[in-house]
Amino acid sequence: MLTADATPSTKPALHAIRGAFLDFLEDPYHVPESESVRYIPDGLLVLENGCIKALGDYAAMRTEYPEVPVTHHRDRLIVPGFIDAHIHFTQTEMIGAYGEQLLEWLNKYTFPTEAKFQDKDYARQIAAFFLDELLKNGTTTAVVLAAVFPQSVEAFFEEAQQRNLRMVAGKVMMDRHAPDYLTDTAETAYTDSRALIERWHGCDRLLYAITPRFAITSTPAQLRAAGKLLEEFPDVYLHTHLSENMAEVQFTMELFPDCTDYLNVYESFGLVRDRSIFAHGVQLSDSEFERLSRAGATIAFCPTSNLFLGSGLFNLRKAKSKEAPVRVGLATDVGGGTSFSMLRTASEAYKVTQLRGDRLSAFQTFYMMTLGGARSLLLDDKIGNFQVGKEADFVVMNLQSTPVLALRNPVAVPSDFQAMADAVFGTMILGDERAIAATYIAGQLTYKHPEA
Numbered sequence: 001m002l003t004a005d006a007t008p009s010t011k012p013a014l015h016a017i018r019g020a021f022l023d024f025l026e027d028p029y030h031v032p033e034s035e036s037v038r039y040i041p042d043g044l045l046v047l048e049n050g051c052i053k054a055l056g057d058y059a060a061m062r063t064e065y066p067e068v069p070v071t072h073h074r075d076r077l078i079v080p081g082f083i084d085a086h087i088h089f090t091q092t093e094m095i096g097a098y099g100e101q102l103l104e105w106l107n108k109y110t111f112p113t114e115a116k117f118q119d120k121d122y123a124r125q126i127a128a129f130f131l132d133e134l135l136k137n138g139t140t141t142a143v144v145l146a147a148v149f150p151q152s153v154e155a156f157f158e159e160a161q162q163r164n165l166r167m168v169a170g171k172v173m174m175d176r177h178a179p180d181y182l183t184d185t186a187e188t189a190y191t192d193s194r195a196l197i198e199r200w201h202g203c204d205r206l207l208y209a210i211t212p213r214f215a216i217t218s219t220p221a222q223l224r225a226a227g228k229l230l231e232e233f234p235d236v237y238l239h240t241h242l243s244e245n246m247a248e249v250q251f252t253m254e255l256f257p258d259c260t261d262y263l264n265v266y267e268s269f270g271l272v273r274d275r276s277i278f279a280h281g282v283q284l285s286d287s288e289f290e291r292l293s294r295a296g297a298t299i300a301f302c303p304t305s306n307l308f309l310g311s312g313l314f315n316l317r318k319a320k321s322k323e324a325p326v327r328v329g330l331a332t333d334v335g336g337g338t339s340f341s342m343l344r345t346a347s348e349a350y351k352v353t354q355l356r357g358d359r360l361s362a363f364q365t366f367y368m369m370t371l372g373g374a375r376s377l378l379l380d381d382k383i384g385n386f387q388v389g390k391e392a393d394f395v396v397m398n399l400q401s402t403p404v405l406a407l408r409n410p411v412a413v414p415s416d417f418q419a420m421a422d423a424v425f426g427t428m429i430l431g432d433e434r435a436i437a438a439t440y441i442a443g444q445l446t447y448k449h450p451e452a
């Protein structure tokens with residue numbers, strides 16, 4: 001399935017990366033860090049055909065693999081690739097649009113921008129820029145909304161396939177409360193989505209998400225069509241927005257007066273299950289949290305977007321409760337979100353928890369960005385940490401990437417666990433794409449910072 005190392009005649013069968021490695025075996029929210037966090041200050045990661053063959057202390061591994069060619073990332077921290085649980089590639093160019101909250105923002109900025117994606121060449125050009133931007137920020141997997149036009153999905157998947165990326169994406173379904181130039185129908189949404197699933201789902205590393213934008217812009221007939229697709233293709237994802245903003249919640253309840261709450265709208269069409277990803281969830285009731293937990297569904301926590309659009313402070317503590325835990329992925333939500341950087345996003349997530357009287361450690365956040373993100377997509381058998389057999393998507397981080405960070409983190413890679421936790425926290429709060437020295441996809445160096 002992986003193609004990166006498909007030419008063994010020109011590449012060695014095995015190669016290895018030396019450096020400091022940090023990943024997660026369990027959720028540090030619930031399991032003590034001594035058991036959930038794995039830190040190897042001088043390690044060797046052995047790669048074979050794009051996957052992880054072994055990881056351990058350098059000295060011991062070198063004895064076991066004396067011949068393997070090694071790339072040494074000295075003074076760098078190597079972590080699993082970041083997973084962005086919710087992002088719009090079609091909003092790349094309108095990031096940072098001034099002054100509105102959700103519903104006005106959609107009408108004023110988003111819809112006119114998304115109209116441009118009818119042109120496939122344009123869509124490819126933006127998809128290429130978007131994916132390069134993700135790699136520059138260390139994001140190796142994302143859950144992506146395209147536009148309503150099937151060709152915008154084709155363009156995205158073609159560019160992602162060229163880069164051998166593991167990506168989840170889908171065509172937006174939208175048949176009301178949007179401009180005519182941007183709407184489909186219940187029937188075309190069904191047939192177009194179905195054709196895209198058959199063409200792309202499971203093709204190389206690509207996966208499909210059935211993507212009604214949100215309850216406001218889909219008629220009951222269209223949501224029923226989405227439910228039918230899920231029944232026919234049970235291993236595809238459902239990806240939509242849920243309970244982001246108060247005006248949105250009120251309008252939704254006016255449109256679906258028979259439903260008890262916002263989540264119940266999706267439930268009534270069979271859209272709430274373990275492969276369902278709901279962005280935001282800022283205004284959820286206790287009952288909605290509990291039902292999301294029971295269904296095994298995922299919330300994409302979008303802190304920069306929730307702050308920028310004035311939507312509110314997501315209750316992460318509630319989602320992470322021991323009694324009724326909900327899977328949570330961290331997400332940029334560009335272009336409602338204000339950065340492609342998962343580090344900047346993590347920094348805002350920390351501040352949101354502070355405003356709620358809670359806190360979020362660096363390791364809890366990095367878990368959400370890696371193994372937690374993979375678990376939220378049911379992809380933890382493939383990505384998320386350095387376990388043997390997984391696909392080798394990872395990021396080489398520079399914890400001294402700016403003068404301030406170099407001053408704050410005087411030791412490039414502390415060998416002491418607590419000192420490392422502190423350096424990672426500082427980088428999460430102060431860092432951005434400059435902290436990403438390199439990004440590897442399926443074991444291949446795919447992005448390198450110009451000064452790294």
Ligand SMILES: [Zn+2]
Pocket residue numbers: 086087088241279333336
């Ligand atoms: Zn969104």
